[in-house]
Amino acid sequence: MLEWKSNRRILIGISGGISAYKIPEIIRAIRKNGNDVEVILTQSATSFITPLTISTLTGRRAWLEGDFLSNEHGWEIPHISLADWAEAFLIAPATANVIRRAALGEAETLLGTAMLATRAPVVLFPAMNVHMWEHPATQRHVEIARTLGYTVISPEEGELACGYEGKGRLPKNEIILEVLWKVLSPKKDLAGKKVLVTAGPTREFMDPVRFLSNPSSGKMGFAIAKTAWYRGGEVTLIKGPTCIEPPYGLRVVNVTTAEEMYDAVLKESEKTDIIVKAAAVGDYKFATTSEQKIKREGKDRIQVTLEENPDIAAEVGKRKREDQILVGFAAESNELIENAISKLNRKNMDMIVANDITAKGSGFESDTNSVAIICKNGHMTRIEGTKEEVAWRLWDVIEMKFLAKEDVR
Numbered sequence: 255m256l257e258w259k260s261n262r263r264i265l266i267g268i269s270g271g272i273s274a275y276k277i278p279e280i281i282r283a284i285r286k287n288g289n290d291v292e293v294i295l296t297q298s299a300t301s302f303i304t305p306l307t308i309s310t311l312t313g314r315r316a317w318l319e320g321d322f323l324s325n326e327h328g329w330e331i332p333h334i335s336l337a338d339w340a341e342a343f344l345i346a347p348a349t350a351n352v353i354r355r356a357a358l359g360e361a362e363t364l365l366g367t368a369m370l371a372t373r374a375p376v377v378l379f380p381a382m383n384v385h386m387w388e389h390p391a392t393q394r395h396v397e398i399a400r401t402l403g404y405t406v407i408s409p410e411e412g413e414l415a416c417g418y419e420g421k422g423r424l425p426k427n428e429i430i431l432e433v434l435w436k437v438l439s440p441k442k443d444l445a446g447k448k449v450l451v452t453a454g455p456t457r458e459f460m461d462p463v464r465f466l467s468n469p470s471s472g473k474m475g476f477a478i479a480k481t482a483w484y485r486g487g488e489v490t491l492i493k494g495p496t497c498i499e500p501p502y503g504l505r506v507v508n509v510t511t512a513e514e515m516y517d518a519v520l521k522e523s524e525k526t527d528i529i530v531k532a533a534a535v536g537d538y539k540f541a542t543t544s545e546q547k548i549k550r551e552g553k554d555r556i557q558v559t560l561e562e563n564p565d566i567a568a569e570v571g572k573r574k575r576e577d578q579i580l581v582g583f584a585a586e587s588n589e590l591i592e593n594a595i596s597k598l599n600r601k602n603m604d605m606i607v608a609n610d611i612t613a614k615g616s617g618f619e620s621d622t623n624s625v626a627i628i629c630k631n632g633h634m635t636r637i638e639g640t641k642e643e644v645a646w647r648l649w650d651v652i653e654m655k656f657l658a659k660e661d662v663r
């Protein structure tokens with residue numbers, strides 16, 4: 255786990271919507287990472303969850319509307335001390351009423367005044383009936399809240415507790431957590447940068463049911479894309495077919511074959527500042543393919559001819575502008591560093607991540623990785639850890655070598 259994801263102070267405001275029942279699970283997840291949580295419940299939230307549930311999970315008292323202006327803590331006025339204490343302030347679910355409070359700067363409740371008093375980033379997660387969400391009054395308040403600096407995450411579409419279908423669902427807990435980590439990210443060095451990441455395998459079909467591929471799960475590329483998003487980047491992820499879902503917050507382009515990835519990368523790369531090529535692209539495709547499933551009967555052996563796919567990284571390297579950064583990966587089973595350096599030079603990359611795919615807990619599918627980041631001048635940094643940690647450190651190296659203008663390519 256990234257070390258900055260623990261020992262943080264998070265204030266959560268819960269207002270009165272049915273999805274309030276999901277928030278205790280979020281509190282548990284945040285606490286499990288070693289963080290402190292304080293909770294303000296609005297009056298109507300207490301109809302959905304009890305203060306006892308909250309205080310049991312936070313290990314602290316639950317703050318209620320009746321605590322507004324309480325002198326129970328002497329000089330510690332609750333809305334000011336909570337506002338000052340918080341490093342991030344999440345409001346989930348945010349009802350139409352609470353969004354209005356945010357937009358109009360309402361100062362008659364503990365939640366409203368804490369929103370005004372805090373200098374921490376405030377994120378609202380609206381959840382309500384679809385018609386309420388779409389109502390111009392709600393939309394206007396959302397717009398005003400955004401212009402005032404609040405982050406308002408649009409609700410998800412789907413079946414609503416009120417029986418309607420449409421936009422109004424609270425995002426999944428994992429998404430709420432991801433937004434929290436982004437808000438708490440200690441680095442924003444990719445703000446204003448367009449980042450392109452490739453991830454996962456490609457598939458080359460022989461017939462409609464058989465293909466040539468590799469075991470890439472997408473985990474490494476996803477971690478690079480996600481951490482770039484944490485650091486403020488505008489991220490496009492071009493991914494091959496994977497079993498796991500790509501992270502939240504990215505523009506995702508799905509491709510299947512190496513040629514599709516080639517087209518997508520070349521289309522996107524022109525408008526990109528940094529390109530990281532973590533995908534395991536198939537070097538070969540079938541010279542001929544069958545539209546019908548090839549039958550087994552009567553054939554105890556079949557011969558296929560493979561022909562080479564385009565080398566995407568090499569083409570990007572050829573077209574690369576002076577102000578673009580191209581980072582490649584090299585998945586190697588032998589002579590790791592030599593092979594990686596040769597690819598770095600051949601494909602005109604600025605940096606390459608040499609990935610030993612034979613070491614335990616490294617390479618394809620695992621949650622951890624062990625890599626050496628090599629710059630053009632031969633400077634090398636070795637990193638081991640979860641793929642998220644490796645991705646974060648990779649961005650640290652990119653920041654140090656390129657973004658902080660220490661030009662040691």
Ligand code: PMT
Nearest residue numbers: 470471472473474531534535566567582583584585618619
């Ligand atoms: O997805 P995971 O399960 O998490 O596994 C992660 C990983 C092992 C796939 C990843 O860490 C990794 O090493 N990715 C690169 C795999 C690879 O294709 O390496 P390569 O040495 O064959 O290619 C070198 C570079 O050229 C890579 O940046 C690759 O994306 C690129 N390439 C390769 C072939 C091709 N036709 N076009 C390319 O752009």
